[in-house]
Amino acid sequence: MCTECLDSIPVTEPPHLPYGWRIKEDSPVRSVCSYWDFQEQIQTLIHALKYRRKPSLGEFLGRYIASEVTVSWIRSVDIIIPVPLHKTKQRARGFNQTAAIAKGLSQELHLPVCDTALVREKYTQTQTRLSRSERRYNLIDAFRVSSGFRPSKNENILLVDDVFTTGATLESAARSLRKKCESAVYGLTLATAPLET
Numbered sequence: 001m002c003t004e005c006l007d008s009i010p011v012t013e014p015p016h017l018p019y020g021w022r023i024k025e026d027s028p029v030r031s032v033c034s035y036w037d038f039q040e041q042i043q044t045l046i047h048a049l050k051y052r053r054k055p056s057l058g059e060f061l062g063r064y065i066a067s068e069v070t071v072s073w074i075r076s077v078d079i080i081i082p083v084p085l086h087k088t089k090q091r092a093r094g095f096n097q098t099a100a101i102a103k104g105l106s107q108e109l110h111l112p113v114c115d116t117a118l119v120r121e122k123y124t125q126t127q128t129r130l131s132r133s134e135r136r137y138n139l140i141d142a143f144r145v146s147s148g149f150r151p152s153k154n155e156n157i158l159l160v161d162d163v164f165t166t167g168a169t170l171e172s173a174a175r176s177l178r179k180k181c182e183s184a185v186y187g188l189t190l191a192t193a194p195l196e197t
Contacts, residue, residue, distance in 0.1 A: 001045065001057065006064055010037045015071045018164035018192035028174035030184050033071045034164045034192035042191045046162055050093065055100035061190055062104020062160075073186055077158040079151065080106055080113045083173050084143070086120040101190065102160045111158075117149040118173055131195075135165070139172035145180045156184045164189040 012018070018034035036042045049057045066074075082098035090096055099115045106113045122142040151157065157177060159170055164187070174185040 001060065003064065005041075009041050010039065011035055011068075012037055012192060016069060018167070018189065019194045021164070021167060021192075027171060028178045028185055029159070029167070029170050029187050031071070031073055032164060032167065032170065032187035032189070033069055033074070034189045035065045035069060036191040038163055038191040038193035046097075046190065049100070050097045050162070053094055055095050055097070055103075058097050058100025059104035059107070062101040062106075063108045064104075065101075065188070065190065066105045066108030069188075073156075074109070074158075074188075076156050076184075077109070077111060077186060078155040080109075080111050080158045080160060081117045081173075081177075082113070082115050083159060083161045083169055084115070084118050084120045086123040088123055097162055098160050101162065105158070105160065105188070114149060116146055117151075118143050118176065119146050135168040136171075139168050142169075143173045143176040145176055149180075151181045151183050153182055155181075156186065159185055159187045161187070161189045162191070164192045165195055 012034055016033045016035055018032055021032055023031065045057065048054050080102045082096060082102040085093065085096045102113045102115065120142060121144050124138050124142060159173055161169055170187040177185055
């Protein structure tokens with residue numbers, strides 16, 4: 001995958017807000033950036049990353065996005081946390097694709113990655129065919145903060161996932177983090193997809 005090809009893929013309008021995202025006072029996520037529209041080329045890339053075991057592709061995409069996004073809050077982030085897979089799913093896949101994306105972001109932004117901060121407690125099937133309310137219900141208490149993770153009081157966190165659809169995954173993970181710390185939590189995904197995609 002070359003940067004010329006990536007440059008030809010449609011991106012979301014700056015500030016790269018995902019479909020359906022509205023800043024809510026009670027949201028544990030302060031803001032979200034989703035760089036690409038989820039369409040055939042991006043779907044092919046993400047499927048290659050996840051199901052053809054190509055973590056180097058995730059790193060490449062993470063580096064690329066980090067060099068392209070211009071959201072003002074990206075420079076206020078102190079630490080990157082990838083959304084974890086359940087251990088059963090990670091064992092089957094062999095790696096966590098969001099950790100690969102986070103590694104690429106880290107290389108470009110010169111920020112530490114903590115891939116042990118969150119644990120996915122709840123095994124969930126794919127959310128592809130679930131409604132917005134079903135996705136939220138599916139992810140209640142899905143994550144917990146590991147006992148060894150102790151961010152400093154003013155440390156801003158960047159949560160990383162692959163695709164934003166309803167925001168249920170990011171919000172569930174961020175809610176768990178906010179129970180343990182006062183840090184601001186931001187979200188970043190490769191792409192955003194409308195619910196019906």
